[in-house]
Amino acid sequence: MRREELSDLVVFLAVAEARSFTRAAALLGASQSAISQIVRRLEAGMGVKLLTRNTRNVAPTEAGEQLLATLRPALSDIDAQLSRLSALREKPSGTVRVTSSRHAAETILWPTVGRLLEAYPELVIEISIDSQLTDIITDRFDAGIRLGEQVAKDMIAVPISPELRMAVVGSPDYLASRGVPATPHDLTGHACINIRMQTRGGLYAWEFGRDGRDLKVRVEGPLILNDVPMILHAAAQGVGLACVLEDQALTLLASGRLVRVLQDWCPPFSGYHLYYPDRRELPPAFRILVDALRYRKP
Template identity: 65%
Template sequence: MKRDELGDLMAFLIVAEERSFTRAAARLATSQSSLSHTVRRLEERMGVRLLTRTTRNVAPTEAGEQLAETLRPAFNGIVAKMNAISALRQRPAGLIRVTTSRHAAQTILMPAAKRLMLDYPEIRIELTVDQRLVDLVAERYDAGVRLGEQVEKDMVAVKIGPDLRMMVAGSPGYFAVNPKPQTPHDLTAHNCINIRLPTYGGLYAWELEKDGRALNVRVDGQFVCNDVPMIIDAALNGLGLACLPEDQFDTLIDEGRLVRVLEDWCPPFSGYHLYYPSRRQTSPAFNLLIEALRYRGL
């Protein structure tokens, strides 16, 4: 069957249902004369009259009624299938790839991702835990999660967590033989645990600030590592002072296994943000992830 023949059948069915060329033409957004020509063409092709036309009414003939009964369920099925396909396009589904640090993944991303995947079984989430700042487009990620100050200006950034604070801490055993530092300058006399940065391979400069005075302190010590749990373990074993987000130390401080110092030099700073290219066309699934992560405060 040719494409125009299928269109002729649809036009006939609508005229038969409306019993009016005027109403059928309005429904099809065409003219009455064009619609009348279409039906006549179908009748000529089939060799049978399908409609009885009077000045007041249009009604299917017996042949026309039989054809309409055959066409109606077929076209209704087509419409239903097209609606289902359209709904599928709008239903949250598909894979979302996110690059993130381990800390953000554990504290923010995974709790939200687990709830989202349970509520929407057709959504799949792939998290890549990587401390590097990656190129989202080049490495085909939908989004990344990093601290607000690390997000590039040409990205859309959505805050997904509270402000954070760093904490400098050491073990009671370490302070039994070393005085507590009172200012950042005192750190030069201390054994400090350095963090190796993944993106460019340098060492993290401890970012401290008080009364608007910011200091980036290059510390020195016996141990360098790029893994937070190992840094914490080293601090617990008296190998030196560590500087990490305070929630990494909270329980250990409460238990007395670590002691906090330089607290007044550790103000809050911008927390984690979900970021993605501004030109990205977001999907229903991705929009749901954004709303699940969006930080709304207390």
């Protein structure tokens, strides 16, 4: 069946149930002459008369009644299916796979996912904790989470966090014995806790910026780790200075076990983004996750 034939059947049903070309035209938002022409075309194509017309009434013929008996349940089934599809949009189902670093998963992804799973019980979200720069297409993830500067240019990137800042921290005892660095250059005279980057395998070069000038410092010290909680624990024990994301150190800063230094040299930078390949239509389950994670300024 061609698409126009289905449209013609919908018009015939409207006329037969309204018992009037005028009322059917008003319901369908078309002219009376257009409705009459469609019904005549349908009758000509089927080779039977479907409606009897007089000045007062329009009524289906015997052939028209038989056609109505088929059309009513068929179109009702279509309406019911469309309603079910609408319900799926309101209650998305299916699995969404996301790869993320632990920090982004704990601070941003999980709080949102927890709410979504409660609101949409048919939704399944798989979270893979991995600090590597995962190829989401090759590994068949729906999306990944990275800092804005790490997202490839050919990906759609949705901001999901405010800007972030780094923090250089040390214990009060360490700073009392070794002094407080005034500039990043002073770090060469300090014991620093290095972090091994899981993404590239090298040591992280501490990044600073001030007055529009960026600066990277290769630090040295007695300890190299690849786990931020361990780095913070070591810094609080006085092993040396550490450079971590600001919010990762908040608890220890608030308790006084760590003190922040070089704050004026740590400007904000682009925060976390959810990224995914460009696609024309997002599946309902994935779209609801994107909308829920999207960062909105307070």
